[in-house]
Amino acid sequence: xxxxVKTWLQEGRFDIFLGYRMMAGHxxxxxxxxxxxxxxxxxxxxxARYPLEKFAARIAAAQPGIKIGMLARDxxxxxLNVLSIWNQLEPGTVETVDVNCCPSNLKDGAECSYLxxxxxxxxxxxxxxxxxxxxxxxxxxxxxxxxxRWMNEFQRCIKCYGCRNxxxxxFCQECSLEHPELIKTGDLPPEVPIFHLVRAVHMxxxxxxxxxxxxxxxxxxxxxxxxxKVNQIVCDIFDYRPGSSLEQSPFSILGETPxxxxxxxxAGSGGRE
Amino acid sequence: xxxxxxPSVCSYCGTGCGVLFEVIDGKITGTLPLKTxxxxxxxxxxxxxxxxxxxxxxxxxxGPLIKTGGRLRRVSWDQAIQVTAERFSETIARCxxxxxxxxxxxxxxxxxxxxxxxxxxAVIGTNNxxxxxxx
Numbered sequence: 437x438x439x440x441v442k443t444w445l446q447e448g449r450f451d452i453f454l455g456y457r458m459m460a461g462h463x464x465x466x467x468x469x470x471x472x473x474x475x476x477x478x479x480x481x482x483x484a485r486y487p488l489e490k491f492a493a494r495i496a497a498a499q500p501g502i503k504i505g506m507l508a509r510d511x512x513x514x515x516l517n518v519l520s521i522w523n524q525l526e527p528g529t530v531e532t533v534d535v536n537c538c539p540s541n542l543k544d545g546a547e548c549s550y551l552x553x554x555x556x557x558x559x560x561x562x563x564x565x566x567x568x569x570x571x572x573x574x575x576x577x578x579x580x581x582x583x584x585r586w587m588n589e590f591q592r593c594i595k596c597y598g599c600r601n602x603x604x605x606x607f608c609q610e611c612s613l614e615h616p617e618l619i620k621t622g623d624l625p626p627e628v629p630i631f632h633l634v635r636a637v638h639m640x641x642x643x644x645x646x647x648x649x650x651x652x653x654x655x656x657x658x659x660x661x662x663x664x665k666v667n668q669i670v671c672d673i674f675d676y677r678p679g680s681s682l683e684q685s686p687f688s689i690l691g692e693t694p695x696x697x698x699x700x701x702x703a704g705s706g707g708r709e
Numbered sequence: 710x711x712x713x714x715x716p717s718v719c720s721y722c723g724t725g726c727g728v729l730f731e732v733i734d735g736k737i738t739g740t741l742p743l744k745t746x747x748x749x750x751x752x753x754x755x756x757x758x759x760x761x762x763x764x765x766x767x768x769x770x771x772g773p774l775i776k777t778g779g780r781l782r783r784v785s786w787d788q789a790i791q792v793t794a795e796r797f798s799e800t801i802a803r804c805x806x807x808x809x810x811x812x813x814x815x816x817x818x819x820x821x822x823x824x825x826x827x828x829x830x831a832v833i834g835t836n837n838x839x840x841x842x843x844x
Contacts, residue, residue: 452712459716460716462716462727462743462744462745462746463745464714464716464729464743465714465729466714467712467713467714484744484745484751485744486729486741486744491712491714491731494731494738494739495710495712495733498710498733499710502710555750594754594755595755596752596753596754596755596757596758597755597758598742598752598753598758601741601758602741602742651744651751651752652742652751652752652753653752654752654753654754
């Protein structure tokens, strides 16, 4: 793979290549260029995951017309699709080199930070929501109980904006979460649950389920689970999975008649009927 | 255009979380947590996430300033130290050494904190030394 990357850089197929390299004892994202080709010998694909596609979008915004090559896992590729759909990246700016990611018997080896069991604190293990669970585990009718459990999780929020800052598909210049008239400033925790629900609604049709938000949350709030539920609803109604293709999102159609949503089925949707 | 990702340590409090700076053309334009750092393990507080704004802020002090006539005026280090020493001596003479308090902080190194408390106790002659975390 390294030899191919070197060739591509030399030929000018890419202007830069985004991958990882060991520096100061850490696997860090690195920009490989033709002028320093020998660095490509140190190219690795680490299991620490950084949102390389977000870096690519920022670089392309600073230097339009640049051609970027990138190491990509499945989640990176989904994020690239979503960024292209929402006009943050010109299609064709980024070319991906696939990396072993999620485990399968058909692949040798898998590298993903999500595969390691997270270190969960004692209290959270006892009473908190298991971050690795599925939305289906919350289908019980005890609405008050469910609400209390979620509120217990949200109340730990320290409003670091880590979930939003690291999200590869969050790109708004003016974020609703920072709007003083929507979210009152100066409170810790921020107004719960509205802070997290605003973010969840904005992730509908955009979240690509990479899990970086949960990895970045200092309070271990089960964000990925929450956004999975929201996107399950999107999938049920609009039959749309973010990042699966370059198909336009149902939320991006302005002015035209949106596709007819199907009525929510009575059972199994988790919503009120 | 030169893009680099430079690892560093957050200077904001005593925890010392690992951060990764996105440096474009020699200027810090973005901050990310270091995912493999043992202290923070890929998480940051809001101050750490915004280091790039603090570093490049126009409000950063670049040199000593003295307030004269209600306005802050840029002066040399010698002048600033001279004025400070005069005012300290004058205050100690008028109100005694315990009228001065020294506040240290987690942003400084242990060595600087040591010097500050030594200065308070040996030079000024007061026990009034405290830390921002206790406030």
